[in-house]
Amino acid sequence: MAKPPASLSGQDVGSFAYLTIKDRAPQILTKAIDTLHRHKSEFFEKYGEAGVEAEKKAISLLSKLRNELQTDKPIIPLVEKCVDTDMWNQYLEHHQSLLKESDETPRWFYSPWLLVECYMYRRIHEAVIQSPPIDDFDVFKESKTQSFFESQESVIALCTYLQELVRTIEDLDENQLKNEFFKLLQISLWGNKCDLSLSAGEASSQKTNVLNSLQDLKPFILVNDMEHLWSLLSNCKKSEKTSIRVAIVLDNSGFELVTDFILADFLLSSKLANEIHFYGKSIPWFVSDTTVRDFNWLIDQVKCSNHKWMSKCGVDWENDVKMGRWVYHDHIFWTLPHEYCVMSQVAPDLYAELQKAHLILFKGDLNYRKLTGDRKWGFSIPFHEALNGFHPAPLCSIRTLKAELQVGLQPGQAEQLMASDPTWLTTGKYGIFQYDGPL
Numbered sequence: 001m002a003k004p005p006a007s008l009s010g011q012d013v014g015s016f017a018y019l020t021i022k023d024r025a026p027q028i029l030t031k032a033i034d035t036l037h038r039h040k041s042e043f044f045e046k047y048g049e050a051g052v053e054a055e056k057k058a059i060s061l062l063s064k065l066r067n068e069l070q071t072d073k074p075i076i077p078l079v080e081k082c083v084d085t086d087m088w089n090q091y092l093e094h095h096q097s098l099l100k101e102s103d104e105t106p107r108w109f110y111s112p113w114l115l116v117e118c119y120m121y122r123r124i125h126e127a128v129i130q131s132p133p134i135d136d137f138d139v140f141k142e143s144k145t146q147s148f149f150e151s152q153e154s155v156i157a158l159c160t161y162l163q164e165l166v167r168t169i170e171d172l173d174e175n176q177l178k179n180e181f182f183k184l185l186q187i188s189l190w191g192n193k194c195d196l197s198l199s200a201g202e203a204s205s206q207k208t209n210v211l212n213s214l215q216d217l218k219p220f221i222l223v224n225d226m227e228h229l230w231s232l233l234s235n236c237k238k239s240e241k242t243s244i245r246v247a248i249v250l251d252n253s254g255f256e257l258v259t260d261f262i263l264a265d266f267l268l269s270s271k272l273a274n275e276i277h278f279y280g281k282s283i284p285w286f287v288s289d290t291t292v293r294d295f296n297w298l299i300d301q302v303k304c305s306n307h308k309w310m311s312k313c314g315v316d317w318e319n320d321v322k323m324g325r326w327v328y329h330d331h332i333f334w335t336l337p338h339e340y341c342v343m344s345q346v347a348p349d350l351y352a353e354l355q356k357a358h359l360i361l362f363k364g365d366l367n368y369r370k371l372t373g374d375r376k377w378g379f380s381i382p383f384h385e386a387l388n389g390f391h392p393a394p395l396c397s398i399r400t401l402k403a404e405l406q407v408g409l410q411p412g413q414a415e416q417l418m419a420s421d422p423t424w425l426t427t428g429k430y431g432i433f434q435y436d437g438p439l
């Protein structure tokens, strides 16, 4: 097989990768510092003077990190011993060894964008865990809860819609069921517009009822493989398999996670699946990504709502977890910088777990970057080729575009988009359902 193309990187001045490292990353660090500041009295109340000292320490480590980034310093190894520290440091060494000839060292604006961006979030985590007793503080928690509360109206609308649908689901014919499936897939797609790292942690929520906008948003779906997903799951259902397992590799908490829960609930209620396995992050990641705490917090919030149908959803979802129909997993691989084509070597246990699924849904942009290795692929090379050997089970990326990377387009499609909207790759305005697997 031909060598895959070069990685996206901050070396390309003016590229989205470059601008992310130059502008968005320092803003995210500044916001994290600010959040710690604002919680000073809370740390004091909880831990006394030790809490205030810890806050100072975490802030000084984050300021140092911001300075390293802004002055394009070498990427240094992690120091605090954790389950993933050796793997991180080995990966950094590996990158160093690739550069031996040229006398370079891995640096913020020089190394692959995927590596340095993941590294920044891993260093934020390091700064916090090096600062006990505030070492389990999530610097992004506030932004995540805010995005959820600001989307309340949409959440209520979706929960009400779902409850009504589930009540009459037995009466739907094949075609109606398929239409509902497509609707909820699209809700989950557009839910991905609301991530917080693109807006550098600024509010990003869903204020209008997205159900009413689906028709208008259709033209913005650039690759639409929803039919394949329907064929796959409805055939599983017809063959009366004892277990139909769908894996959802989660992205953002807040509104997007609600849309994923709505889809998961529908999959079970319609018997298109009978087990949903969710994969989340084990540390705070890319501002808004879902950790186990966010996962449980959200179910709790939905359950405690005053709104009848919203709270019914929360009760049902909590029960799905209790009964093992919904299973949450975390694995350190999701917060390593590796592309997914190396998962079978680096995390064979996770790969084996994913192989048990009949379908894997990968939510969001970062998952797409890792699926395709965050490389400068041509716009029309097949998705299968860009996956570079990563085929644990039939899979589908559900993603709005927020990075200069897209494969599997029709010849001429990218050129047309470029002419009509030069920002098409990076604003989250366009989306895809891109499937790879047997047809």
Ligand SMILES: O=P(O)(O)OC[C@H]1O[C@](O)(CO)[C@@H](O)[C@@H]1O
Binding pocket: 020, 024, 192, 195, 196, 197, 198, 251, 252, 286, 363, 364, 365, 366, 367, 369, 400, 402, 403
């Ligand atoms: O939450 P998502 O959809 O993975 O998006 C995160 C995206 O935000 C950005 O970090 C913006 O900086 C992209 O680089 C990244 O791919």
Ligand SMILES: [Mn+2]
Binding pocket: 195, 251, 252, 286, 288, 289, 364, 366
């Ligand atoms: Mn995200």
